Amino acid sequence: MKKDLLILGIETSCDETAAAITKNGREIIANVVASQIESHKRFGGVVPEIASRHHVEQITIVIEAALKQANVTMSEIDAIAVTEGPGLVGALLIGVNAAKALAFAHQKPLVPVHHIAGHIYANRLVTELQFPLLALVVSGGHTELVYMKEHGHFEVIGETRDDAAGEAYDKVARVLNMPYPGGPHIDRLAHEGSPVIDLPRPWLEGSYDFSFSGLKSAVINTVHNAEQRGEAIAPEDLAASFQASVVDVLVKKTVDAVAEYGVKQVLVAGGVAANKGLRSALEEAFSGLDVELVIPPLSFCTDNAAMIAAAGSVMFEKGVRADLSLNAIPGLEIEIFN
Ligand code: KG4
Ligand code: ZN
Numbered sequence: 001m002k003k004d005l006l007i008l009g010i011e012t013s014c015d016e017t018a019a020a021i022t023k024n025g026r027e028i029i030a031n032v033v034a035s036q037i038e039s040h041k042r043f044g045g046v047v048p049e050i051a052s053r054h055h056v057e058q059i060t061i062v063i064e065a066a067l068k069q070a071n072v073t074m075s076e077i078d079a080i081a082v083t084e085g086p087g088l089v090g091a092l093l094i095g096v097n098a099a100k101a102l103a104f105a106h107q108k109p110l111v112p113v114h115h116i117a118g119h120i121y122a123n124r125l126v127t128e129l130q131f132p133l134l135a136l137v138v139s140g141g142h143t144e145l146v147y148m149k150e151h152g153h154f155e156v157i158g159e160t161r162d163d164a165a166g167e168a169y170d171k172v173a174r175v176l177n178m179p180y181p182g183g184p185h186i187d188r189l190a191h192e193g194s195p196v197i198d199l200p201r202p203w204l205e206g207s208y209d210f211s212f213s214g215l216k217s218a219v220i221n222t223v224h225n226a227e228q229r230g231e232a233i234a235p236e237d238l239a240a241s242f243q244a245s246v247v248d249v250l251v252k253k254t255v256d257a258v259a260e261y262g263v264k265q266v267l268v269a270g271g272v273a274a275n276k277g278l279r280s281a282l283e284e285a286f287s288g289l290d291v292e293l294v295i296p297p298l299s300f301c302t303d304n305a306a307m308i309a310a311a312g313s314v315m316f317e318k319g320v321r322a323d324l325s326l327n328a329i330p331g332l333e334i335e336i337f338n
Helices: 037-041 048-071 089-106 115-125 165-175 183-190 214-230 235-261 275-284 304-318
Strands: 005-011 016-023 027-035 080-084 110-114 134-140 143-148 155-159 265-269 292-294
Touching: 005 048, 005 089, 005 115, 005 304, 016 304, 027 048, 027 214, 027 304, 037 048, 048 089, 080 089, 080 115, 080 304, 089 110, 110 115, 110 304, 115 134, 115 143, 115 265, 115 292, 115 304, 134 235, 155 235, 165 183, 165 214, 183 214, 183 235, 183 275, 214 235, 214 292, 265 275, 275 292
Parallel strands: 005 080, 080 110, 134 265, 265 292
Antiparallel strands: 005 016, 016 027, 134 143, 143 155
8 A cells, every 4th residue: 555645844934933744745634834914914025024023933933833734753754844935035034944944853854846836736635637638826926827637837928027816916005005915805895895996907818917006006096086186085885896807808818728728727826816806707708618617715825835735746757856955946936847
């Protein structure tokens, strides 16, 4: 009988210190996330130095908690998977160094994982992947359509030319005086309003690329113009109009790419995948099509280490390894064909 593959995943690329253990890449036996959101809220965004300091304080506690939750010891772990990038360099380094120290001390293989590959593989904790597939990656730092021919193959067919979808959400939320991260607040508000304000839809015809900065500016201008004229603008209608524009573009591009690439599955990944408007619009768009739509539960959409362990498990089986010279790469590209 084949032994179960136990992977310890470590994630510290932004503002969550996380450790998790997966069994055979699909089953979570421990999942611990220490969020720093409360510490960054008063600054309206993530402060890199504060993030690093929190990671240093939390990393050992979080890893020990994951081992305890899974009721396993380090000797039973087959490999350590860690986010090597992209992300904040000082934050990434805490996870990378913790992973290296553990790999050295316990003589375990070290597997470097791309953060976005992790977001995509969060879907494998829900269902088995069917190739070829298309992943719509929508996070705070990335908006990409990624084509996967097989495990470990990531081909970017479209990406944002400026702001990521999550970034646009956070900036619009700031203008509407909402706390960081703004995405969930705009999402909630959008459901109380109607999309009656005319905002641009950045189609970028003939390309699968995205652009959200013009839309973001249009929202900001709408607010400022109304203020100057002394007119009241209903924040819920603005939120609904902004969300409708973002969702329309994301859904249309995904539907078009699915038709062109003839994929079997569509995965949604990243923090903005938690968006209720996006989830229901995608469900509606794909309901009549012969393609399986997979959207992870909310807790797997935002940063966690179970997704890093899930991706690391596949990479481990493909023979991907790092030695103790592994470094954090803040601008790491996903275009890898392992
Ligand atoms: O994937 P993630 O946790 O971190 C990155 O890797 O960037 O994504 C965080 C982003 C933030 O911009 C946050 O505002 C956004 O995801 N987000 C949402 C929602 N929940 C989180 N955006 C829109 N609607 C939501 N419900
Ligand atoms: Zn992320």
